[in-house]
Amino acid sequence: MAGISPLAVIEEGAVIGEGVEIGPYAYVSSKATIGDRTTIGQCARIDGDTTIGADCRIFSHAVVGSIPQDLKFHGEDVKLIIGDRNTIREFTLINPGTEGGGGITKIGDDNLLMGYVHVAHDCIIGDRCIFANAATLAGHVEIGNGVVVGGMTPIHQFVKIGDLAMIAGASALSQDVPPFCLAEGNRAVLRGLNLTGLRRHLPRETINELRVAYKELFERGRPLKETAQSLLERSENEEVKSMCRFVLETKRGIPYERMNDDK
Template sequence: MNNIKGKIGKNCKIGEGAIIDEFVEIGDNCIIDPYAVITGYTKIGNNNHIFSHAVIGSIPQDLKYNGEKTYLVIGDNNKIREFTLINPGTQGGGGVTKIGNNNLLMGYVHVAHDVIIGNNCILANAATLAGHVVLENNVVIGGMTPIHQFVKIGEFAMIAGASALSQDIPPYCLAEGNRAKLRGLNITGLRRKLENRNDIDELKKAYKELFESGKSLKDVAKKILENNHNKYVKHLCEFVLNSKRGIPYVRKM
């Protein structure tokens, strides 16, 4: 028997034992499998599939949370697998957790309060995002990987399984280890996504200058920005300059 109180869109399929609380809004063509729980001020878009025993919108695991009205917003075409836990935002963190479109969250993934996830991301089994983490588009996180609060991961970055992140990972990069370090560019991912091979060549040169020259990271980033107007290189350098937690690269002398 279902307990459905929220607003449900057209052509949705709700499994036996699912709980959908009164302030929940679900778009069209969604599948909610048996015994999933969707609660809180949660808004879910179209064509999402939420699998059995996922818990979506339960209160943040933050001791500062005091019952204030905060939100969880999920876009379209996402797959949220079994036993995934996603919390809404907190008043101190902006009040909203956001997940974009076309993402895959595998089993036992945890998305904490005030996290922002872009589009086309894959989080493998038991990846754990602490509060305020930001993932840009097309990020891949390996299984059993915890990510420290306030860490930011750039687009097309790929994190190896069983890593542990405490610093920012720039776009287009590979990272691995506990604590994770940069291991090069995500060449395979870039080749799949970028049609212009010149963009990849420019990123290779910029990566080498930034992380293998032995010079000050931010000084090199500023210099590259003065001379290179490739949009991907620009995003890489601006990410480095704006990093709050630092970049975990091995500085060569």
């Protein structure tokens, strides 16, 4: 694909950056802004008030910016904002926000959304995340940086997932997952730290401190929020503090198995 196909439909008013490539039968709405060097594949659709950053790749039949799948939506002005260097694969669906969620769905930079991923209204996604095939995010989900979500995994509305967490494939997540943790199962529960991801991003000393904090929080059978508050006050490690603050602020709860093991 080179340049803009004469068979593409680009509505008057769309803002198209330098070096953009748009394939045949693709559609770009009048309110869309497409950043420099972004490519839009054959039959992809860029709908509504959608801003896409530079160097993104949007593959065939992706639908980006179509109205929310929410019965409360009545045509109000809403937005979808996508950052730079994102890859959006075939048949992915991304919806803008709704009035009840602030009106914006936002995706950061350097993310990979594989085929058939769905990002619903009012989701907030950070940078460098990977969503495997058919991962589905309900409305108002918030996801940090460096998160991995396995294929065929649905995430319940209003769930939050912290930085560098991983959700295993074919799981079903209905509660919040703290940063640096691994969750798996239906319904998904914490299985430990996301050690593979942590080893790629954090020094060994920090990982060791997170191991100790994880065990104290989730394997001692003590009151969770009291333990998190105590750790927050005692620890000097920023990653441990981040985990503790997440636990203290959760609204949907943390999915871990209560144990009485005080080893």
